[in-house]
Amino acid sequence: MPNGREQFILGPGEGPGVSRATVSTQQKYTSLGLLVLQTTTLVLTMRYSRTQEAEGPRYLASSAVVCAELLKIFACTLLIFNDNRFSVQALNRTLWDEIVCKPLETLKLTIPSGIYTLQNNLLYVALSHLDAATYQVTYQLKILTTALFSVSMLGMRLGSYQWLSLLILMTGVVLVQWPLEPTLSPALVDLSAGTQFVGLVAVLVACLSSGFAGVYFEKILKETKQSVWIRNIQLGLFGLVFGLLGVFVYDGERVLKDGFLQGYNSITWTVVLLQALGGLVVAAVIKYADNILKGFATSISIILSSLISYFWLDDFVPTRLFFMGSVLVITATFLYGFNRKPIVSSNIT
Incomplete structure (x- = not known):
């Protein structure tokens, strides 16, 4: 029974004087740090890979998506292999029982899988037509789409803080997408006028697909007892x-x-690897952290992407409206996770 004193419980890999709470805290902030690093690096690297000058044909975004799926399957298989104490026989039995012998459960994943594939291709399109900072902020509209699909599909009720955050989010995105000021260089204005609309449409469709697929996948996970790694495979x-x-x-x-x-180089393979590991990092954050801290990670990633896009990629000139919109989006991200205690309607099974 708790007695108000810190108790030290040794576990695998823990030494004397290391508490389980300390280990959990380390895992929490390690996963959040990895999420910030992965999100920021993926956006900037993907943007750089789509805009760099290279000899020969540019790599195909569709083939990069396929390679990322292969890497994700391989990574999840290794995790299941580890859960089965590195027994090949146990691994084969688990995959056979959970995937082959349960065809209906497996077929449920066709819808989110197809949507995720579309979404991954759209992200390449978006980052071919938008600077990294604008993409990062606008993509936060997925918070709105996820909330709306959660209400309609899961019967979730959002509190006043959450609805207020969605209004602030919408306002921030409008400011971010406001036309560039005339004081900017003609090259940037021409680039925005010619390509930003395509990038914006791609991001908006990706936000819709992300919201629906994420909530659909969550619904499936709640209705079954299969592991996250099996579902990811x-x-x-x-x-x-x-x-x-x-x-x-x-x-x-x-x-x-x-x-x-075609067109693959070290940068391309880095993008593929980061995209493949993204799902694993998010799973770790959900396991060890919470929505508030995840909001911190997302917000920090937006700030880092904006700064690096300005200083390194040299494809983004921040304006006062962009700064105001970014502040609102970051505020909305924090507010959405503040004291979030959704209530599920009793008539939802």
């Missing part, structure tokens, strides 16, 4: 199929001409 398998279809439907001629891995 199921997602990856269907994502692989949808991704390959996308490659040969949209880029089939280019693949036949220059190959599936």
Whole structure:
């Protein structure tokens, strides 16, 4: 029984004087730090990979999505292998029982998998037409779409803080997307006028797909007892199929001409690796942290992306409206996670 004193309980890998609470805190902030690093690095690296000057054909976004799905499947398989104490027989039995022998459960993942594949391709399109900072802030609209789908699909009720945060979020995104000031250089104005609309549409569709697929996936997880890693493998398998279809439907001629891995270099493989690890990092954050701290990580990532986009990529000039909009988006991110205690309606099963 708790007696008000700190008790030290030794566990695997823990030494004398290390409490379980301390280990949990370390895992929490480690996962949050990884999320900040992964999100910021992915956005900036993806943007750089789509705008860098290179000899020969540019790499295909559709093929990068397929490679990322393969890496995610491989990573999740290794995690399940570890859970089964590195027994090949136990791994094979787990995969057979949970995936092959439960076809209906596996088929449920076709919808979110197809949507996630579409979303991943849209992110490449968005970062080909928007600077990294504008993309990062605008993509926070997924908070709004996730909230709306949670209310409609899960029967979730949002408190006054959450609804207020959504209004602040909308205002911030409008300010961020406001036309560039005429004092900026003509090159940046022409670039914005010619391509920003395409990037904005791609981000908005990605926000819709992210909200729906995320809530649908959450609903599936709550209705079954299968592990997150098994579900991610199921997602990856269907994502692989949808991704390959996308490659040969949209880029089939280019693949036949220059190959599936055309234009790949170290930067491209870095993007693929970061995208593949993204789902694993988010899973760790959900396990060890909470929504408030996750909001901190998202907000820090936005700030870092803006600064690095300005100083390193040199493709972004911050304006007063952008600064005001970013502050509002960051405020909304914090507010949305503040004291969030959703109530699920009793008539939802």
